[in-house]
Amino acid sequence: MSFQINFKRxxxxxxxxxSRNKGISIAAIFxxxxxxxxxxxxxFLHGISDFLVSTIRDKIDITAYFKSDAVESDILTxxxxxxxxxxxxxxxxxxxxxxxxxxxxxxxxxxDVISRALSEVGGNPFLPSLNxxxxxxxxxxxxxxxxxxxxxxGNLIEKVDFSExxxxxxxxxxxxxxxxxxxxxxxxxxxxxxAFVVFNTIKLVIENSKEEIATMKIVGAANWFIRAxxxxxxxxxxxxxxxxCFFATVLIVFFLSRxxxxxxxxxxxxxxxxxxxxxxxxxxxxxxxxLGVISSYVVVRKYLKx
Amino acid sequence: xxxxxxxxxxxxxxxxxxxxxxxxVSIVGKSGAGKTTLVKLILGLxxxxxxxxxxxxxxxxxxxxxxxxxxxxxxxxxxxxxxLLPAKTVFENVAYIMEVEGRENEDIxxxxxxxxxxxxxxxxxxxxxxxLSGGEQxxxxxxxxxxxxxxxxxxxxxxxxxxxYNTYEVISLLQKINNVxxxxxxxxxxxxxxxxxxxxxxxxxxGRIVRDEPKGRFII
Numbered sequence: 435m436s437f438q439i440n441f442k443r444x445x446x447x448x449x450x451x452x453s454r455n456k457g458i459s460i461a462a463i464f465x466x467x468x469x470x471x472x473x474x475x476x477x478f479l480h481g482i483s484d485f486l487v488s489t490i491r492d493k494i495d496i497t498a499y500f501k502s503d504a505v506e507s508d509i510l511t512x513x514x515x516x517x518x519x520x521x522x523x524x525x526x527x528x529x530x531x532x533x534x535x536x537x538x539x540x541x542x543x544x545x546d547v548i549s550r551a552l553s554e555v556g557g558n559p560f561l562p563s564l565n566x567x568x569x570x571x572x573x574x575x576x577x578x579x580x581x582x583x584x585x586x587x588g589n590l591i592e593k594v595d596f597s598e599x600x601x602x603x604x605x606x607x608x609x610x611x612x613x614x615x616x617x618x619x620x621x622x623x624x625x626x627x628x629a630f631v632v633f634n635t636i637k638l639v640i641e642n643s644k645e646e647i648a649t650m651k652i653v654g655a656a657n658w659f660i661r662a663x664x665x666x667x668x669x670x671x672x673x674x675x676x677x678x679c680f681f682a683t684v685l686i687v688f689f690l691s692r693x694x695x696x697x698x699x700x701x702x703x704x705x706x707x708x709x710x711x712x713x714x715x716x717x718x719x720x721x722x723x724x725l726g727v728i729s730s731y732v733v734v735r736k737y738l739k740x
Numbered sequence: 741x742x743x744x745x746x747x748x749x750x751x752x753x754x755x756x757x758x759x760x761x762x763x764x765v766s767i768v769g770k771s772g773a774g775k776t777t778l779v780k781l782i783l784g785l786x787x788x789x790x791x792x793x794x795x796x797x798x799x800x801x802x803x804x805x806x807x808x809x810x811x812x813x814x815x816x817x818x819x820x821x822x823x824l825l826p827a828k829t830v831f832e833n834v835a836y837i838m839e840v841e842g843r844e845n846e847d848i849x850x851x852x853x854x855x856x857x858x859x860x861x862x863x864x865x866x867x868x869x870x871x872l873s874g875g876e877q878x879x880x881x882x883x884x885x886x887x888x889x890x891x892x893x894x895x896x897x898x899x900x901x902x903x904x905y906n907t908y909e910v911i912s913l914l915q916k917i918n919n920v921x922x923x924x925x926x927x928x929x930x931x932x933x934x935x936x937x938x939x940x941x942x943x944x945x946x947g948r949i950v951r952d953e954p955k956g957r958f959i960i
Binding site for chain 2: 443450455652653656
């Protein structure tokens with residue numbers, strides 16, 4: 435007997451059970467939809483919290499002001515040293531005295547009081563600087579701070595603008611990493627609970643067929659022949675849940691995206707969704723079909739022990 | 741062979757008998773005498789505590805999962821509670837047995853209507869078991885037991901839930917099966933059936949065989 439015919443048979447068994455027990459099928463699909471949407475929601479929350487954390491960390495920068503007479507080539511050496519110490523630093527920007535003045539004028543050009551004050555001071559009062567944005571890790575922040583505050587550049591650097599913010603920065607780091615850990619833990623707990631609920635729903639569905647499984651066993655059906663239709667049915671529940679969730683997510687993202695960008699400026703839910711489309715689809719497929727199949731497999735195994 | 745359920749409930753004790761090919765054997769006894777346990781032991785659904793059960797030379801309790809399933813395919817079972825597949829139609833219930841056996845679809849299309857005709861269920865092909873009367877359900881169980889032409893048919897209290905008319909029908913079917921050379925093992929506590937059959941009777945009382953007569957009667 436060919437594999438093809440056998441597969442067709444067990445597939446047909448699954449399909450007819452699926453359509454004959456509509457109430458049970460709908461209940462199982464509903465639970466899988468809830469779980470899959472929960473997983474999807476957790477993924478989006480993860481994206482939003484990542485965005486928030488990186489927004490906060492982006493604001494953490496270090497500015498090194500050099501002495502007024504520092505030569506540009508020395509300043510660029512310091513920049514190269516910073517990149518050498520922390521190759522993955524997000525940005526090191528050199529701002530010359532002139533650029534600083536131009537930027538200042540651009541910002542306050544129309545204010546008479548300020549232009550008068552500047553001409554009173556005479557010349558260009560601004561200092562050349564290096565503006566450094568770290569990748570957000572506390573270690574990198576520490577490394578750069580040590581380099582700039584060290585003796586090596588003591589005669590070049592006028593002041594480093596971070597000392598005052600240091601405590602705050604450490605607090606932010608500890609809060610954001612604490613939040614990430616808490617989010618991960620809560621997410622894992624929720625996901626585990628949801629998986630447990632799915633397992634028990636499938637268990638109830640199959641419990642209905644307990645006697646039937648025993649009968650199949652008595653008439654000599656091989657274990658795989660008994661189990662396959664239930665596993666396929668679990669997959670069908672999962673596919674139905676996946677399709678529903680996939681389209682529901684498109685709609686939800688479409689309608690929520692605009693509102694969310696008002697609350698979170700700079701964050702586009704739609705762009706995030708499009709960027710992670712395949713990952714989200716995979717999560718939905720795995721949580722729907724995977725949970726359906728694994729639960730069915732495990733539950734039937736229990737009843738097959740005759 | 742002895743079967744003891746933990747901790748110390750002796751259901752069958754020092755049972756020993758042999759059934760030859762083509763025989764019609766009735767196993768009789770009061771409810772709780774151990775008849776159903778005996779059937780389960782033959783099907784490998786239970787293991788003996790002491791001793792062995794052989795089917796066509798194979799030690800049933802030593803068979804692995806797949807071999808046990810192959811053995812069960814060679815036995816047609818009929819039970820008091822019918823043991824039908826409630827989510828499948830009459831046709832599908834019978835076809836399932838042939839599918840388990842791996843028979844071709846063309847064979848199934850030909851054989852199933854034939855066997856349903858033989859048990860008088862041709863008109864009920866598309867009904868579900870719960871749409872059938874008790875007698876019809878048991879006839880469906882008989883059809884299912886026959887369709888693969890097994891070596892042995894075991895009927896465990898097949899008439900327990902049936903009225904006299906349906907009882908007669910089912911017993912007649914079992915006799916027909918035996919007439920074409922199949923071995924039939926009938927477990928029952930119905931005195932009238934046993935006395936009318938006039939075939940070999942094994943009487944069990946309190947887990948022991950008290951009589952084994954080639955042309956026996958129901959005496960308890």
